[in-house]
Amino acid sequence: MVTRAMRRRSAKLEVHAKYSAIGSDYTMEKNEATVYVQASFDYSHFLPEHDRCFPLHGHTSLARMEVCGSIGAGGMVIDFGDAKRVLSEVLSAFDHKLVTNRRYCKAEGGRIIVSHGDYAFALPADQVCILDGEGTCENINDALLGLLVARMPDNATSVSLEISEGANKGSRRTRRLRSPRWAEL
Numbered sequence: 001m002v003t004r005a006m007r008r009r010s011a012k013l014e015v016h017a018k019y020s021a022i023g024s025d026y027t028m029e030k031n032e033a034t035v036y037v038q039a040s041f042d043y044s045h046f047l048p049e050h051d052r053c054f055p056l057h058g059h060t061s062l063a064r065m066e067v068c069g070s071i072g073a074g075g076m077v078i079d080f081g082d083a084k085r086v087l088s089e090v091l092s093a094f095d096h097k098l099v100t101n102r103r104y105c106k107a108e109g110g111r112i113i114v115s116h117g118d119y120a121f122a123l124p125a126d127q128v129c130i131l132d133g134e135g136t137c138e139n140i141n142d143a144l145l146g147l148l149v150a151r152m153p154d155n156a157t158s159v160s161l162e163i164s165e166g167a168n169k170g171s172r173r174t175r176r177l178r179s180p181r182w183a184e185l
């Protein structure tokens, strides 16, 4: 006897098979797409534990945000203008600032004293981005991505952010925002 649960399981397996045939890119669905926008920002950091990156230095970073989701009635996943505004807003939180680990920072009279080894900087609080880890490309990416997630439209299923560190290197991180369709069967 074929029970309802068995039918549902069978339907799930069929859809699983379909998606595994096309890989993990859900944008293959007819009404879904991935759109992207790019913007740049500058930041400074120092990585005390790293052989080469321990001195204070800066990078210009190209950021590319990709939003995957269903295409709405207007024929868009997200308006490019809205996407650019969201990305620029988030990048402005880090733009032209020192990004560093919380463990090197101490608040003192409206300023942040950043110190490690022979270094000691006193900076206005709004010119320092404090992370829970080192100011690496990966950690900066994660912090930016967290800010983007909160600004995504309801139809978005995932958001990715790629940021470069200088010209030839960088990182990419992705957050899934909604369950894939097959999980809802």
Ligand SMILES: [Zn+2]
Binding pocket: 045, 053, 057, 058, 059, 165
């Ligand atoms: Zn660097």
